[in-house]
Each structure stands twice: as C-alpha cells, then as structure tokens.
Amino acid sequence: MSTALMNHPASISTRHEPIRVMVVDDSVVIRGMISRWIDAExxxxxxASLRTGLDAVNQLERINPDVAVLDIEMPELDGISALPQLLARKRDLVIIMASTLTRRNAEISFKALSLGASDYIPKPESTREAAAADIFHHDLIQKIRHLGGKVRRAAGASPPLAPVQERAREPLAKPAPAAAHAQTASMRRPFGTLAPxxxxIGSSTGGPQALMSLVTDLGPVIDRFPVLITQHMPPTFTTILAEHLARSSRRPAHEAVDGEPVKPGRIYLAPxxxxxKVGKHGSEIFIVLDDGAPVNFCKPAVDPLFTSAIEVWQGGIMSVILTGMGSDGMRGGKEIVAAGGSVIAQDEATSVVWGMPGAAANAGICAAVLPLNQIAPKLVRLFAGDRS
Structure with missing residues (x-):
C-alpha cells in the first residue's frame, strides 16, 4: 500500500484551522519522522503521508493541503516532475522541496524554485545524526509555519493557532501589526551623506530568486564596487548559487575564500x-571566514558581515536586506546606520517572507523600503552619486 491517508476532512476552512500539510517521501522513516514533528505543533x-509524486498528484484535490513537503527522488513520479502538475491543480499550494546535500539535488532544487516551488530544505544524510536532524526539524517547522501562514492570510482565512510552547531554538516571528506597517513610511531615514x-546584501527564504533578479541589473555597481552577499543556505547549495549569480550578473561570482582580497568587479558569496566577515590590513581589504557558532540561528548569518564591514568602510556602506524569515541583518543594519551608512529593505508585497526586511523596516533603520524590481535601479543611482 503506497498511501497512508490521515482522517482529516478537506472541508472549508474554519476559524483557527491548522495549516494542512501533505508529506511526500518514499522513505517510510522520513515520512514518519516529519509527520510526528508536524502533528506535535x-x-x-x-x-496525508504519501510515498510517490504520483500519489500526490492523483489525490491532491481530495486532500486539499496548504503545504506539500516534496522529496526529490521517488519512484513512479519524482518531485521535480510532480511539482508542475501539483501547481497546475492548485496554484497557491506551497511546495517545499526536500533533498539530501548532493550537487545533483542542489541543482534540482534550484530548478524547482524556477518552476514555482516556494522553498527547499536539505535533509540529513542519516536520521541518527542528532545535530543535523535537529536543524532539519527546526527549519522545516519554521518554513511550514511562515510560508503556510502567508498563504492562509492572502486567502483571507484566519491565521492558525500559535504554538502552545515555542521551541527554545527560535521564537515565533509574529506578523507585524497593521499599525507598525503604517508607521514604516514615516520612520524612513535619509540616506547616508558619504558615498558608498x-x-x-543579506537574504534567506526566497532569497535565491530575489538575488538572481537583483544582480541582473546591477552591472554598473558591480563593475566599480565589491558586492558581498550572505544568503542563509547550506554547503553545496551556495556553490550552485554562486554559479547562478555569475550567469545572471554576467560578472565574476564565487564562494568567498578565507584571506582573499576584496576587489571591485566581483560578487563574494558566504559559503x-x-x-x-571582512578585515583590513593597511590598505588591503580581505575576506575572513568564521567557523564559530550560529548567529540568529543561522550559519552563515548576515549580522557578522554587516558589523565587520563597519571597521573597514565606516559610513561608506550601502546594505540591502531581502526576503527571509527571522530578523537577521536588523542588528547589523542598526550599527551600519549608526556609523553613517544606509539600509534598503525589500517590501512586503514582493517578499516571500517579510521577516528580515520587515524587522529592519519596523526598527526605523531603512532609508527606503522598495519592491524588488525597484531596488537595483535605486542602487545604480545611489552609487552614481544620488543621495536622495
């Protein structure tokens, strides 16, 4: 029997109805583990707990999930083949691709994002690896909560119940109240007076697509200034992302190497x-890679890059915070602004998750909060001498 359906009716949403999740993986161990985690929230x-992509496609309308956790490698119909069929049947379905950390699976995950997947998550090689399983558990629950909750709010459904007890690893990032959103325009700061x-750039959930779109129009900036990016992403995935950024920007882009000089004309991506981080010896600026503990539950994290840059460039920093969960980048952004630099945040409407940029906007540290397609033109003008 390839299908194990749960007895949850797909009825019309009622007030506080939980986010409905479909788990699709050919491993009974993984399906059981993920299902236990989700049902504990x-x-x-x-x-539904399903073994193949074919099961998911055939039963989607009856199950009516909000979120699908979709394995890449499955019999009968794999995840990348099932993805467009699922979205054709339910356009607003949130699909989170799950795969082990191989180069092939990283490439497939990027392809899935281009085909409409909402996000990806790396699976641990073995469920016996306690630390890896703990990170997988935490990240999966947060992605389901934020992405599934956003779809519910967009559809006009009541938000789901808050968890009875949030995990110690990360507090629940609650949507900002309407009043806070209304205040952000009046809280804008002037851009720094020093030339950047x-x-x-810092980003997380939804970041790969946003970054590839952004760098496409940043040629005039990249040619004259260094660009450093921290995207919350595991090893192997950052290697592939750097290759995609190089193709999108038509400029050199690579994972940063410890000790290498930082030069204009290049994009450096946190591995x-x-x-x-960055350091300075005399007039030479160089990359510093740090294998320390996670910051803001992330490794790499945005704040270490932002804060280290102040020692090097003081007030000559232009920083951008793109879509992502949590608040990483907000504290570092505060320090950049205090040093005389500037922060731009992506707006809520174009963010997959308005956590990181929303935290910066509502902290009153942003000189601008812009739709994604307006950020690159603005940066080009600012680096050309515009200060407004």
Missing amino acids: ADMKVV RVLL GGRHM
Missing part, C-alpha cells in the same frame, strides 16, 4: 556553514 497537522564604497 498546535498550528499545523498532517493531512561597498554593497552588502554554506561559515560566516563571512
């Missing part, structure tokens, strides 16, 4: 599993 429930000498 008050604001979500498993409505570097562009720093998965290590924080990227």
Whole structure:
C-alpha cells in the first residue's frame, strides 16, 4: 500500500484551522519522522503521508493541503516532475522541496524554485545524526509555519493557532501589526551623506530568486564596487548559487575564500556553514571566514558581515536586506546606520517572507523600503552619486 491517508476532512476552512500539510517521501522513516514533528505543533497537522509524486498528484484535490513537503527522488513520479502538475491543480499550494546535500539535488532544487516551488530544505544524510536532524526539524517547522501562514492570510482565512510552547531554538516571528506597517513610511531615514564604497546584501527564504533578479541589473555597481552577499543556505547549495549569480550578473561570482582580497568587479558569496566577515590590513581589504557558532540561528548569518564591514568602510556602506524569515541583518543594519551608512529593505508585497526586511523596516533603520524590481535601479543611482 503506497498511501497512508490521515482522517482529516478537506472541508472549508474554519476559524483557527491548522495549516494542512501533505508529506511526500518514499522513505517510510522520513515520512514518519516529519509527520510526528508536524502533528506535535498546535498550528499545523498532517493531512496525508504519501510515498510517490504520483500519489500526490492523483489525490491532491481530495486532500486539499496548504503545504506539500516534496522529496526529490521517488519512484513512479519524482518531485521535480510532480511539482508542475501539483501547481497546475492548485496554484497557491506551497511546495517545499526536500533533498539530501548532493550537487545533483542542489541543482534540482534550484530548478524547482524556477518552476514555482516556494522553498527547499536539505535533509540529513542519516536520521541518527542528532545535530543535523535537529536543524532539519527546526527549519522545516519554521518554513511550514511562515510560508503556510502567508498563504492562509492572502486567502483571507484566519491565521492558525500559535504554538502552545515555542521551541527554545527560535521564537515565533509574529506578523507585524497593521499599525507598525503604517508607521514604516514615516520612520524612513535619509540616506547616508558619504558615498558608498561597498554593497552588502543579506537574504534567506526566497532569497535565491530575489538575488538572481537583483544582480541582473546591477552591472554598473558591480563593475566599480565589491558586492558581498550572505544568503542563509547550506554547503553545496551556495556553490550552485554562486554559479547562478555569475550567469545572471554576467560578472565574476564565487564562494568567498578565507584571506582573499576584496576587489571591485566581483560578487563574494558566504559559503554554506561559515560566516563571512571582512578585515583590513593597511590598505588591503580581505575576506575572513568564521567557523564559530550560529548567529540568529543561522550559519552563515548576515549580522557578522554587516558589523565587520563597519571597521573597514565606516559610513561608506550601502546594505540591502531581502526576503527571509527571522530578523537577521536588523542588528547589523542598526550599527551600519549608526556609523553613517544606509539600509534598503525589500517590501512586503514582493517578499516571500517579510521577516528580515520587515524587522529592519519596523526598527526605523531603512532609508527606503522598495519592491524588488525597484531596488537595483535605486542602487545604480545611489552609487552614481544620488543621495536622495
């Protein structure tokens, strides 16, 4: 029997109905583990546990999930083949691709994002690896909560119940109240008066697509200034992302190497599993990779890059915070602004998750909060001398 359906009716949403999750994986061990984690949360429930992509496609309308956790490698119909069929049947379905950390699976995950998947998550090689399983558990629950909750709010359904007890690893990032959103426009700061000498970018959930779109139009900036990016992403995935950024920007882009000089005309990407910082010796600016503890539950994290850059460029920093969960980048952004630099945040409407940029906007540190397609033109003008 390839299908194990849960007895949860796909009825019309009622107030506080939990996020409905469909788990699709050919491993009975993985399906069982993920299902237990989800059902332990008050604001979500498993409505189906399926073995193949074909099962998911055939039963989607009856199950009516909000979120699908979709394995890549499955018999009969694999995840990348099932993905467009699922979205054709339910356009607003949130699909989170799950795969082990191989180069092939990383490439497939990027392809899935281009085909409409909402996000990806790396699976541990073995469920016996306690630390890896713990990170997988935490990240999966947060992605389901934020992405599934956003779809519910967009559809006009009541938000799901908050968890009875949030995990110690990360507090629940609650949507900002309407009043806070209304205040952000009046909280905008003027851009720094010093000419920017570097562009720093931080991103997380939804970041790969946003970054590839952004760098496409940043040629005039990249040619004259260094661009340093921290994207929350594991090893192997950052290798592939750097290759995609090079193709999108038509400029050199690579994972940063410890000790290498920072030069104009290049994009430096924080490698998965290590924080990227910068240092200075005399007139030479160089990359510093840090294998320390996670910051803001992330490694790499945005804040270490932002704060280390102040020692090097002082007030000549232009920073951008793109879509992502949590608040990483907000504390570093505060320090950049205090040093005389500037922060731009992506707006809520174009963010997959308005956590990181929303935290910066509502902290009153942003000089601009812009739709994604307006950020690159704005940066080009600012680096050309515009200060407004």
